[in-house]
Amino acid sequence: MSTRIGTYLSTAADLLRGGDIVAIPTETVYGLAADAFNPEAVLKIFTTKARPSFDPLIVHIGRMEQLGCVVLELPEGAERMMNVFWPGPLTLVLPKRPEVPDIVTSGLDTVGVRMPAHPMALELLSNLDFPLAAPSANPFGYVSPTTAQHVADQLGERIPYILDGGACNVGVESTIIGWEAGEWRLYRPGGVPVEAIERVLGVSLSTAGGDPSGVEVPVQAPGMLESHYAPRKPVQVGDLDELLKAHNGQRIGMISFSKTYPVHRSEVLSPSSDLKEAAQKLFAALRMLDASDCDVILAERFPEEGLGRAINDRLRRAAAKR
Helix, strand or coil: CCCEEECCHHHHHHHHHCCCCEEECCCCCCEEEEECCCHHHHHHHHHHHCCCCCCCCEEECCCHHHHHHHECCCCCCHHHHHHHHCCCCEEEEEEECCCCCHHHHCCCCEEEEECCCCHHHHHHHHCCCCCEECCECCCCCCCCCCCHHHHHHHHHHHCCEEECCCCCCCCCCCEEEEEECCEEEEEECCCCCHHHHHHHHCCCCEECCCCCCCCCCCCCCCCCCCCCCCCCCCEEEECHHHHHHHCCCCCEEEEECCCCCCCCEEEECCCCCCHHHHHHHHHHHHHHHHCCCCCEEEEECCCCCCCHHHHHHHHHHHHCCC
16 A cells, blocks of 8 residues: 555545545644544554553544534533634543444444544544544654554554644644533643633543552543553653753753753744744654654753643653553
């Protein structure tokens, strides 16, 4: 199979209707899409990415009429958030309809659903009679792609078509929240700041986590595994001055917010200290340093506010030992 990169929506739609997979652009990262109601097509996502079957997928819809085909009911506040944040980088984990295949939800009785803001993704979805299951278009656990070329570099000839929508303008995956035990819980920080969600809901989000007794619990949403979004080179996160002392003599690749350091390779994410710009550039910086000749990647801990939460989350998972 030879992979083509192009802008033909009709080509992507025909492949998806035929039960194949296609890489598509969204405002967050590029996704590897398949018909969400076709279990055989969805299985191709898992095999192509080498993604474990216990990690559920997000279902993407292009219009509100599709929501009823996927979701059984809307908890308090769900419609309010959809009105404010959709289309956009917010995924809601909601009770699923029985028609949604178990392979999409990893057997859970809930499904993650969102409406992407990328115009090309929305136009593609408007031309289809089904929603799309679409995790990030990369080998499982590796850095997410934010350009069509990133997808081609990672998945090569394993997919038939990459729909090129340019560089993603958010750059980190969607925020995921879910309704659990009568309250909204944060499963993954992402492209919508937690503070903005809390203002709409009028309550603080609790944080979903493991069982305090130490019993292993199922993964409730994508992106919750401890090690994820990881380059092949080792990553350490913290105070850069302290990390520099600990790695004296090594070829250092550095990710900083706004300050340039005299190291082997330096990636400054936002000279103007703009968290939105930093989030947009994060995965590309990780990818560039991973492909470089540096020995280790040192990353600054970002302000724990707004999109800084999502940046810190991705860096922490990138640094987790596998």
